[in-house]
Amino acid sequence: MNIPEGILCSKTHEWVLEENGEVLVGLTDWAVEQLGDVVFIELPEAASSFSKDEVFATIESVKAASEIYMPVAGEILEVNEQLINSPELINEDPYSAWLVKVKPSNYQEDAASLMEYDDYKDEVQ
């Protein structure tokens, strides 16, 4: 598993990667490990907007459904359509299987409450 350089993680186990004013959002390897086999994901519509910490997606493993929270406020530019038919890609590599691409509305402030990957790992272990 390849942890992309520069990702930030939330306490609710989402990761973000900012590049040129756009942000990819996904689920951390720790969260995916806890979920087990992912069998279904419900993603939002493109162009919808979410505030920070708002539920924007639902992920289902064999055992249970879990909600996913928006780590940075913004508008959905794109959803990863591949995951709709192949949700197991999230188990295979949670860092290439991003969920949504977001145009953040308040990135600097929102990112300040996120952790670097190593700090996040210390927190969950």
Place this chain on the structure above:
Amino acid sequence: MEVVGEEKKTSLYDEHIKLGAKMVPFGGWNMPVQYEGIIKEHNATREFAGLFDVSHMGEVYIKGIESLEFLQSIVPQDISTLNEGCAVYCQLPNKDGGLIDDLIIYNVKNLEIDADYFIVINASRIEVDIPFMIEEAKKFDVEVINKSDDFSMLALQGPNAKYIIDKLNVKLDEKPKFFTIKKTELDDVPVLLTRTGYTGEDGFEIVFENKYAAKLWNKILSYKSEYGVVPVGLGARDTLRLEAGLPLYGHELNEKTTPLESSLGFFIPKDKKEEYNGKKLIMAQKLKQEPLRRKLFAFIMEDRQIARNGYEVFVEGIKAGYVTSGAPSPTLGKNIGFCMIEFENLPSDLVTRLNNPQESLGMIIQIMVRNKLCNAKLTKKPFVKKNYEK
């Protein structure tokens, strides 16, 4: 058994940890929910073999000259027709016909153990069943002995299970047939060996003293490369039993619901003469003299969502019950489940249609998934054909 915090551990706790199992609380026990992954474990059981630690299950000995009369008074099944060495799936009704538990009763009079009948009960119901049975037993010359802490239990399930049993130096001319029990040794471990399970596959359940647990567990798993056997946790146990259309106590079965209402009518004999708890309502429903108040249905989701336990169910736009179990079916690649439809608020013509399988099968209902109504189709159980070797 060992009590740690709130939850008990089975004798195989250390083995589960060594295998990297994810442990969860279940029915008062700390149990493995998965080892390598629920889908992998599910498929291995259907294709090869799965080994389950089911030591949390309760075991009861029934002993005494009125053993038969006692059992006749507590279950709807006719135990007088249960031959020595044979097993029967039973329910334990309360006075109103609701279910305290479901169980398997074995006639073990021929096995030279200290009991006439051997009963396996649900882990989560041990503390309810045992006092209930002891109270009921006061009317008879019989002893109810809780053996749950003395025994460990493994379930070895799947098409390769029988070949693995053959490898364990089993001292029998013939392995037990479907729904029978034998006393024997597996690799010098004294066991009760039964041809039963909870997966819809051919397989065995093995009951023995706690001290042999790790030895037998590891010996069976040593046939992984030869027979594809893997350890299986509660996660896959649930998807396997659901596909096989088997009910789980606390989900499809409860104290307010009769066996007929839980779609177990098939198991209720019409002609048992003896009285038993709840007989009046159970027989009236069996003979269609008394209407069902609710009924359990199997469904397959038409939409892609997964219906989970507790989600609300709507029939023709009327809120009419809840999902009792729901999960993706790894074998079918569809999302399946059971729901309890309450008849109380439905118009009588709709209840008539629901009670008629020719009309109800194929009926589309709605299930509320995260504030969205999703379609599901009522269907026959089991979802996946049973693969028993009879």
